[in-house]
Structures are given as C-alpha cells and as structure tokens.
Amino acid sequence: TTNANPGQSQKQLVPGGMSQSRLGVNVTEDMGGGLKAIANMEHRLNSDTGAIAAADFWRQVWVGLQSSDFGQIRLGRQYNILFDAYTSTFASFRYSPYIEAFKPELGMALGARQSNMVKYLAEFGSLRVELQASAGEGVPGVPDKSIGGLLRYAMGPFAVAGAYQEVQEAAGGKVKENLIGVSYT
Structure with a gap:
C-alpha cells in the first residue's frame, strides 16, 4: 500500500487473496x-493471524478404507459428487489454487461439501465410479x-462424465441437480 505522502508506505501480510489458506x-x-x-483433515485459516477463515472450521474431515481391488469408502465431511465431477472432468483450473475465487463451473446450489457423508470411489482403468449418501x-x-x-x-485428453445429486432439506424441500458433459484438453 502506498501513502499519498511521499516516502511513506505500509507493508502487511494479508490473508486470502485468490484462495483461503489451508492447513491439512x-x-x-x-x-x-x-x-x-x-484420512484427510483440512482447516481453513487466515495466514496472518491463524484465526478460523470460515463459519465451518473444517473444509474436509474424513476417514476411510482403501482396497487395491475394490476402491475406497470414506466417512465424514467431504466434497460431494458434483464437485468431484467438475474438478476431475470439466474444471478449467483443475489444479490451480485460484479455483476458490474463479468458479464459473461451480454454480451449484448444493455447495461443494457435505457433512455426515458415506462415499464410495473406485477406478477401473479409464472408468471412475462414485456413490454418496449423507445423513x-x-x-x-x-x-x-x-x-x-x-x-x-477418461482416456488421454478426452473425458465424459455424468452425475446426479439429490438433497433433502431439513424443512422438507428437495433440490435435484444433474450434469453430463464432455471435455477435451
């Protein structure tokens, strides 16, 4: 930051920027x-003070079991099916920390994570299968x-995916989202 007075400036560490800091x-x-x-545990924090950066302390907290033959089963707060479909198939910034700030592909009404989830993930060659249920x-x-x-x-630069997610709100309403898409990079 530069002051209007010549020769004066202020230097500071600012949290966030394009993405929240994480400790995992x-x-x-x-x-x-x-x-x-x-297991995976990720906490959102402000890098300058260490204070919690969001209302929910944990981005993800889950434990699981992985089999070399049958895939993974995970229990806890984790990314939902639609987020997995976007980031593994369609995301324009798949591996970038900037995905937290620029999310044209994440216009999801259901958010990116859910608590109390049981998720099954398996990859068989080029085929990936995921199922989720949360209480x-x-x-x-x-x-x-x-x-x-x-x-x-997914095979080489080509990928095609389809996903469906249904959420029952505590008030009784249902939100249903589905997607299908193809990418070539």
Missing part, C-alpha cells in the same frame, strides 16, 4: 493385504440428507 493432514497407513487406512442433522437452511452418483470415463 493427509494420512495413509498400509495395513497389508492390499488394504490401507486413509442429515435437521438444521434448517443446511443441506441435509443426500444421495448421488458419478460415472466418468
């Missing part, structure tokens, strides 16, 4: 026989119970 722990423990215990807590205005599925095929 990713756990993988080989249990033998093709099984692994897995609600009955908090008004918060996405509650959900179900969803994702099917994606």
Whole structure:
C-alpha cells in the first residue's frame, strides 16, 4: 500500500487473496493385504493471524478404507459428487489454487461439501465410479440428507462424465441437480 505522502508506505501480510489458506493432514497407513487406512483433515485459516477463515472450521474431515481391488469408502465431511465431477472432468483450473475465487463451473446450489457423508470411489482403468449418501442433522437452511452418483470415463485428453445429486432439506424441500458433459484438453 502506498501513502499519498511521499516516502511513506505500509507493508502487511494479508490473508486470502485468490484462495483461503489451508492447513491439512493427509494420512495413509498400509495395513497389508492390499488394504490401507486413509484420512484427510483440512482447516481453513487466515495466514496472518491463524484465526478460523470460515463459519465451518473444517473444509474436509474424513476417514476411510482403501482396497487395491475394490476402491475406497470414506466417512465424514467431504466434497460431494458434483464437485468431484467438475474438478476431475470439466474444471478449467483443475489444479490451480485460484479455483476458490474463479468458479464459473461451480454454480451449484448444493455447495461443494457435505457433512455426515458415506462415499464410495473406485477406478477401473479409464472408468471412475462414485456413490454418496449423507445423513442429515435437521438444521434448517443446511443441506441435509443426500444421495448421488458419478460415472466418468477418461482416456488421454478426452473425458465424459455424468452425475446426479439429490438433497433433502431439513424443512422438507428437495433440490435435484444433474450434469453430463464432455471435455477435451
């Protein structure tokens, strides 16, 4: 920041910018026989003070089991099916930290994450399958119970995916979203 008075300026560390700062722990423990215990915890924070950067402390918190033959099963707060479809298939900034600020592909009414979720993920060659279900807590205005599925095929620069997600609100309303799309990069 430059002051109107010549020779004076202010320098400061500013949190956020194009994306919130994150502190994360990713756990993988080989249990033998093709099984692994897995977990992920991500916290949003302001890098200058360490204060919580959002109303929900955790971006993701889940534990799971991974099999080399059958895929993964995860339990906890995690990205939903539609977010997975966008980021794995259609996102224009798939690996960029700027995805938090510029989200033309994330106009989802259901948000990117849900709590109390059970998710199954498996990749069989070029085919990816995901199923999700989440139990609600009955908090008004918060996405509650959900179900969803994702099917994606990717080969080289070509990918096609379809996904469906339905959320039951605590107040009784339902929101249904689906997508289908193709990308070539």
